[in-house]
Amino acid sequence: MPKPLTEEQLKDAEICGYVFPVRTMDSGRVKEIRTTYEAVESRKGEDVPQLMSVKPHVLFKWLFLLGTTPKLSGALEDLVGPNILLTTCAIWPKDAGDPRFVTWHQGSAYFEHGPMDVWSAWIALTDSRFDDGCLKYLPGRHKNPEMIHEKTYNPQNMLSRGQKVLPGQFKVSGAIDEELEPGKCTFHHFQLAHTSEPNNSDRRRIGILFVFCPTHVKPTTELNSAILVRSEDKFGYWNSGPIPESGLDAAHLRHYNDFWKSYVNPENIFEAERSAASK
Numbered sequence: 001m002p003k004p005l006t007e008e009q010l011k012d013a014e015i016c017g018y019v020f021p022v023r024t025m026d027s028g029r030v031k032e033i034r035t036t037y038e039a040v041e042s043r044k045g046e047d048v049p050q051l052m053s054v055k056p057h058v059l060f061k062w063l064f065l066l067g068t069t070p071k072l073s074g075a076l077e078d079l080v081g082p083n084i085l086l087t088t089c090a091i092w093p094k095d096a097g098d099p100r101f102v103t104w105h106q107g108s109a110y111f112e113h114g115p116m117d118v119w120s121a122w123i124a125l126t127d128s129r130f131d132d133g134c135l136k137y138l139p140g141r142h143k144n145p146e147m148i149h150e151k152t153y154n155p156q157n158m159l160s161r162g163q164k165v166l167p168g169q170f171k172v173s174g175a176i177d178e179e180l181e182p183g184k185c186t187f188h189h190f191q192l193a194h195t196s197e198p199n200n201s202d203r204r205r206i207g208i209l210f211v212f213c214p215t216h217v218k219p220t221t222e223l224n225s226a227i228l229v230r231s232e233d234k235f236g237y238w239n240s241g242p243i244p245e246s247g248l249d250a251a252h253l254r255h256y257n258d259f260w261k262s263y264v265n266p267e268n269i270f271e272a273e274r275s276a277a278s279k
């Protein structure tokens with residue numbers, strides 16, 4: 001059977017730390033998912049949490065199904081092998097003219113894993129072009145040592161702690177815009193530096209991110225859970241995350257809220273912050 005990713009794409013993944021664009025859904029499915037998401041979004045603060053930037057896939061079946069869609073896991077199998085865990089998810093909506101942005105950062109600095117064989121898949125539910133504030137990558141940067149981040153807590157920064165690579169550690173001149181059509185996805189290595197600018201267009205931009213790793217990867221903090229999405233887990237390093245059923249389940253909401261509290265707890269210092277503190 002042909003592999004979802006070509007040899008050339010796999011070579012690019014190794015050298016540059018990303019692969020795009022990969023189609024994961026047709027336009028009918030994209031419309032369905034967007035409508036479902038926007039209906040959930042309109043209930044935020046009622047029965048749905050305000051923030052859906054860490055692990056909302058444990059709450060909603062449609063989101064879990066999107067993260068385990070065969071086109072996605074097929075491509076991931078090419079990147080990380082057959083035994084795949086889904087560790088987290090985040091929804092990234094930017095409204096038309098939205099001034100919010102995401103500073104340069106590496107996912108790896110805020111979720112500890114070892115080894116760092118971890119890949120993110122960012123799926124576009126809308127167009128995501130330069131003017132819409134698409135993702136930008138620094139090709140090849142995933143191979144360099146982790147950079148030092150600071151927390152800015154800037155309310156315009158969409159990252160939970162406004163985390164940002166401290167200046168002087170890289171040059172942005174080679175940055176690549178990851179322009180995507182709805183239903184297409186970009187995969188990036190967890191250590192690849194990325195950013196996104198405000199949405200200067202008159203249309204909404206929505207992306208859904210899922211993070212995956214092979215089962216041999218260990219979480220290096222207690223607070224992590226994952227869901228096995230392909231093959232088997234012979235290692236058992238992760239707590240099993242709950243798989244959502246059709247309605248919002250109270251126990252899943254507790255799991256979500258506990259993880260979120262722990263994620264934003266200032267006492268939980270992550271790797272990049274530790275190195276910054278030791279300099």
Ligand SMILES: O=C(O)CCC(=O)C(=O)O
Pocket residue numbers: 092102107120122133134135194195196207209
């Ligand atoms: O969607 C965005 O603009 C940022 C996404 C991001 O930072 C991430 O996927 O880690």
